[in-house]
Amino acid sequence: MKLKKYLFPSVFLVLLILLLFQSCYSVRLASVNGTPNPAAPMVRDDYYRAVEVTELDTVITIGLENKDFTYLIKVTDLCPSGKLHTVEYRNTFGALLLSAVTFGRKRKVKIKYVCMK
Amino acid sequence: MAKTTKLTLSEWDTLHNNGPFPLKILYKTKLESPAVMPSDLDRYNDAAQEIQKLLTEAKNKNEGFRAYGSAWSMSSIAHQKDRMHFNAHMNTYFSFRDQDLHHLSSYSAENLFLFECGNVVKEISEKLAGHGKSLKASGASNGQTVAGCISTGVHGSAINFGSVQDYVVGLNLVIGPNPGDIVYLERHTKPALNDAFVQKLRSRVIRNDGLFNAALVGLGSFGFIHGVVLEAQNLFLLKRYVKELDKDKAIELAEKQDFKAFKGIPEEVKSNGEANIPYHYKVFINQYKDNGKYVAEFMYKKPYKLNYPDPFPVIKKSLYRDLVNLAVQIGSRVPASIPVFINALKSSILPKTDEVSIGTLAETFWDAPYQGPAFAISFGVDHTNAGKALKVLSKVSIDEGPVPGIFAMRFIKKSQATLSFARFPTTCMIEIDGVLWNEKKKLGTLKGLSKKMIAALQQNNIAFTIHWGKNADWKFSGLVDHMYGPDAKTWRKYRCSLLSDDMQDLFSNGFLKEVKLDKKEPSDPQLLQSLL
Numbered sequence: 001m002k003l004k005k006y007l008f009p010s011v012f013l014v015l016l017i018l019l020l021f022q023s024c025y026s027v028r029l030a031s032v033n034g035t036p037n038p039a040a041p042m043v044r045d046d047y048y049r050a051v052e053v054t055e056l057d058t059v060i061t062i063g064l065e066n067k068d069f070t071y072l073i074k075v076t077d078l079c080p081s082g083k084l085h086t087v088e089y090r091n092t093f094g095a096l097l098l099s100a101v102t103f104g105r106k107r108k109v110k111i112k113y114v115c116m117k
Numbered sequence: 118m119a120k121t122t123k124l125t126l127s128e129w130d131t132l133h134n135n136g137p138f139p140l141k142i143l144y145k146t147k148l149e150s151p152a153v154m155p156s157d158l159d160r161y162n163d164a165a166q167e168i169q170k171l172l173t174e175a176k177n178k179n180e181g182f183r184a185y186g187s188a189w190s191m192s193s194i195a196h197q198k199d200r201m202h203f204n205a206h207m208n209t210y211f212s213f214r215d216q217d218l219h220h221l222s223s224y225s226a227e228n229l230f231l232f233e234c235g236n237v238v239k240e241i242s243e244k245l246a247g248h249g250k251s252l253k254a255s256g257a258s259n260g261q262t263v264a265g266c267i268s269t270g271v272h273g274s275a276i277n278f279g280s281v282q283d284y285v286v287g288l289n290l291v292i293g294p295n296p297g298d299i300v301y302l303e304r305h306t307k308p309a310l311n312d313a314f315v316q317k318l319r320s321r322v323i324r325n326d327g328l329f330n331a332a333l334v335g336l337g338s339f340g341f342i343h344g345v346v347l348e349a350q351n352l353f354l355l356k357r358y359v360k361e362l363d364k365d366k367a368i369e370l371a372e373k374q375d376f377k378a379f380k381g382i383p384e385e386v387k388s389n390g391e392a393n394i395p396y397h398y399k400v401f402i403n404q405y406k407d408n409g410k411y412v413a414e415f416m417y418k419k420p421y422k423l424n425y426p427d428p429f430p431v432i433k434k435s436l437y438r439d440l441v442n443l444a445v446q447i448g449s450r451v452p453a454s455i456p457v458f459i460n461a462l463k464s465s466i467l468p469k470t471d472e473v474s475i476g477t478l479a480e481t482f483w484d485a486p487y488q489g490p491a492f493a494i495s496f497g498v499d500h501t502n503a504g505k506a507l508k509v510l511s512k513v514s515i516d517e518g519p520v521p522g523i524f525a526m527r528f529i530k531k532s533q534a535t536l537s538f539a540r541f542p543t544t545c546m547i548e549i550d551g552v553l554w555n556e557k558k559k560l561g562t563l564k565g566l567s568k569k570m571i572a573a574l575q576q577n578n579i580a581f582t583i584h585w586g587k588n589a590d591w592k593f594s595g596l597v598d599h600m601y602g603p604d605a606k607t608w609r610k611y612r613c614s615l616l617s618d619d620m621q622d623l624f625s626n627g628f629l630k631e632v633k634l635d636k637k638e639p640s641d642p643q644l645l646q647s648l649l
Contacts, residue, residue: 042188
């Protein structure tokens with residue numbers, strides 16, 4: 001009887017955890033054309049080893065008067081052209097939750113991007 | 118002015134993690150902004166001055182200096198323990214007009230382009246496409262810089278053409294820090310640019326076949342390659358087929374190159390019964406499975422047209438090395454499991470049979486993102502020895518391994534470059550590519566494997582060369598003399614005649630010493646004569 005009492009919440013908890021894991025994912029978009037900005041020296045050991053990658057992990061706040069938000073890619077040392085070659089964005093349950101509880105005013109942005117050479 | 122960033126480092130590594138190697142200083146030069154210096158020619162010449170300044174710095178410290186681009190070589194050819202120069206941001210280019218050409222030039226001005234050293238194959242292809250042109254050949258991918266390609270002999274499998282250096286018609290080298298130390302080399306039998314244009318590059322011209330051919334595959338040791346004049350051709354398409362062939366048929370095609378009689382691709386058989394000759398032929402060999410079949414890749418040249426089917430759904434499925442990586446991690450504990458894993462993963466490692474795609478050269482030999490530490494050993498043999506050499510090498514890989522990689526064969530025409538590994542009328546490049554393994558585990562060493570392979574080819578009297586940019590036991594006794602005979606000395610004589618004594622040392626490195634090509638020869642002014 002005791003077992004039955006705890007079975008449902010336990011299964012629910014496991015399903016919830018599984019759902020949480022599934023809600024974390026990355027999507028990468030890359031241009032077919034264009035040459036990515038190369039890295040020297042090469043210090044990473046992941047997909048971005050050969051290129052200069054910018055990692056952005058921040059929360060943006062959207063004012064009530066704004067419908068949406070545009071993050072500008074500007075010319076920097078890591079992005080000499082100011083033009084995008086690859087963008088990888090990561091979605092997490094926490095980010096979804098943050099947006100939900102703030103009615104979309106706060107949005108977690110976790111992206112990696114590589115610019116054109 | 119071009120801007121150079123100077124980084125103090127302790128080590129440097131290749132893209133494929135074949136190091137790390139010790140290093141003191143890394144230079145990175147960027148061209149002046151076009152907003153400040155709008156003329157491409159001014160920015161190019163300004164960069165040459167900047168390089169001369171860096172050479173002065175290295176010379177004053179009695180240290181070595183070596184340029185590199187994408188660090189794709191797996192050997193230590195690009196490494197210099199003192200100072201290295203990353204030149205991938207030096208990437209301007211020029212096209213030519215008829216009035217820039219030598220009056221005896223047989224080239225068409227519209228096909229000639231000067232690319233600065235740091236242009237990678239992909240950006241060259243895109244710049245050429247803007248003129249309706251294409252490279253004649255490339256490697257299997259597109260990330261190498263043009264200077265890196267020719268210094269190491271990057272090749273594809275263009276059976277009736279050669280390697281990247283074989284469409285280079287002029288070299289602009291910075292050979293020292295002094296005025297007069299910028300030279301432009303081309304063949305006297307095939308001149309390209311006239312003196313007036315060469316003067317715009319602030320260079321002195323030397324038209325001399327012997328010198329040009331020696332400098333062409335210069336192993337990064339013939340000075341700083343600042344610019345490369347290459348001959349392009351009109352854009353074309355490549356139709357790619359993947360077929361499973363009987364082993365004997367695949368080897369027969371490799372050894373006889375009689376593609377006219379090959380009827381395995383009905384679409385490429387003409388109405389008179391003769392088949393078209395492919396542009397490219399490559400054979401994949403899984404040495405761990407003998408089912409009597411090999412997977413072969415054929416590509417046929419087609420006229421360029423718009424609106425051909427999208428090639429990327431097929432092209433983007435390249436090696437899934439992550440899977441092989443996992444196999445190696447497990448396999449290094451239980452080496453016997455490697456063949457099992459490679460067989461299990463063959464559908465991910467080999468191209469899919471009966472796959473067909475069509476695209477430009479640039480689309481077909483497209484991006485190869487980093488997929489973890491890798492190795493490659495690549496031997497060149499005469500194509501008539503392809504079957505014999507493959508048997509010898511695959512036996513070594515099984516006896517000494519199992520090695521986490523598979524073999525492939527590609528084919529290239531003989532190059533005129535003195536130290537090109539494409540030395541045979543048609544050179545078959547037999548390569549084993551795979552994932553670097555932990556040498557501390559139960560598998561043997563990569564160098565040990567290469568040593569056994571070299572010895573096995575020698576024992577079987579198979580003449581061979583080795584790809585300069587791939588892994589090998591480069592210290593193998595008498596290796597370069599065995600491969601190149603008197604051509605090795607010829608190369609050294611031209612190098613020692615072109616470079617001053619201190620610049621010979623400055624442009625040398627550990628790799629050159631290992632292969633004994635750093636040996637000094639008496640300078641001979643006759644070798645530097647401009648013969649036109």
